[in-house]
Amino acid sequence: MNKLQCISPIDNSVYLERPLASPGEIQTALDNAQKAQTAWKQTPLTERIAITRAAIKNFTAKESQLAEELCWMMGRPIRQAPSEIRGFAERATYMADIAEAALADIRLPEKPGFVRFIRREPLGVALVIAPWNYPYLTAVNAVVPALLAGNAVLLKHSAQTPLAAERMVEAFVEAGLPRGVFQYLHLNHGDIERLVCSPAIKHLSFTGSVKVGAAMEYAAAGRFIGVGLELGGKDPAYVRADADLQYAVETAIDGAFFNSGQSCCGIERIYVQETLYEDFVERAIALVRQYRLGRPDDPETTLGPLVRVEAADFVRGQIDEAIAQGASAHIDPVDFPADKRGTSYLAPQILTEVHHGMRLMSDETFGPVVGIRKVRDDEEALALINDSEYGLTAAIFSSDLEAAEALGDRIEAGTVFLNRCDYLDPALAWSGVKNSGRGCTLSSIGYEHLTRPKSFHLKIRL
Structure with a gap:
């Protein structure tokens, strides 16, 4: 089957259908992401923050529409659905507010004849796999700080909530985000695992079941990339x-x-x-x-x-x-x-x-x-x-x-x-222990999982 169907829990009807990405479309998305990320990481952080704030504004302006779509896609009562849109804005805004401090160079004590500092560099292309139960609140944890840190993002959402991925990308594109920096893909399980194995992917963020999380970690094994897993709880x-x-x-x-x-x-x-x-x-x-x-x-x-x-x-x-x-x-x-x-x-x-x-x-x-x-x-x-x-x-x-x-x-x-x-x-680190997962999102610590430290040791010759 080359398409996904979102079956609404309201009445068991087909709410929407979307074609699954072909192998060629997946490769094109990867190529575009890698090319776009090279330029995006050189974009001044102040500009990345401004685009993010504009995207948040675009997103929240459609609160009623997004709430109704949530209601039909996954069954959230319409009286409660708007709170997720507001929660998205709260978390995204906070991560934008702290970005300059969290991503600033780490300056070391002066040493005569040397300039020393540690710079946080983006990882490259991040793959975010998000679930249906809170499709915006789970995705925002990884997507927004990844973009602010200078990474490109590919977002794969649950087949139950495909519009969530489309609406998030739409908000950023309308805000002026360069083409290829943030894209969505509708994929089947086999394509997801193959994508995780792609050398173009430098970070994986997955929210879902323990069983599927273990499969994602296994697929990424041996690639030495960061893997963030949120796998639920009791x-x-x-x-x-x-x-x-x-x-x-x-x-x-x-x-x-x-x-x-x-x-x-x-x-x-x-x-x-x-x-x-x-x-x-x-x-x-x-x-x-x-x-x-x-x-x-x-x-x-x-x-x-x-x-x-x-x-x-x-x-x-x-x-x-x-x-x-x-x-x-x-x-x-x-x-x-x-x-x-x-x-x-x-x-x-x-x-x-x-x-x-x-x-x-x-x-x-x-x-x-x-x-x-x-x-x-x-x-x-x-x-x-x-x-x-x-x-x-x-x-x-x-x-x-x-x-x-x-x-x-x-x-x-x-x-x-x-x-x-x-x-x-959002000011606190979101993480789990035992089978609830590994890694961290949100807070200033969340940025550490989306960047790598690069040391500069500069000797001054007079």
């Missing part, structure tokens, strides 16, 4: 006895169910100290019962469908299996009439009496369900939090900053939150 929340209970319920439940639970850093398991446990569960159930499951193009909908029928079936399988293993379900799907087996529409669910022998508490779920477990104290919570092959984020709810920070030091995760969750601050 992110925990821990509610200590000194937490603001209602705030913790509202924040953790939103972190679990926003985007129908299809967030890499969404909350997938909650541990609550025993003195608050019963009250927490009661309030969480009451809150989830207020969700409205339905078509995401309905402004009243607060919980949309999963991205495809197979995804909903996978989550249903985890729930059914957990219940068979002794878990208690607290939400009756009958209360959510849109829930129908064989469709992408799935009622939210809260499970208690859960344990780590259940896939629901150990494997990534990526759906609108969360398991809640009672714990005695910090030590039991810490053991359970770290009992995972993933380590993207972890959230603590507590009024004791000192205790939370000490606990955070012992948590195996790339980001530790206190009294919030499911958010990327």
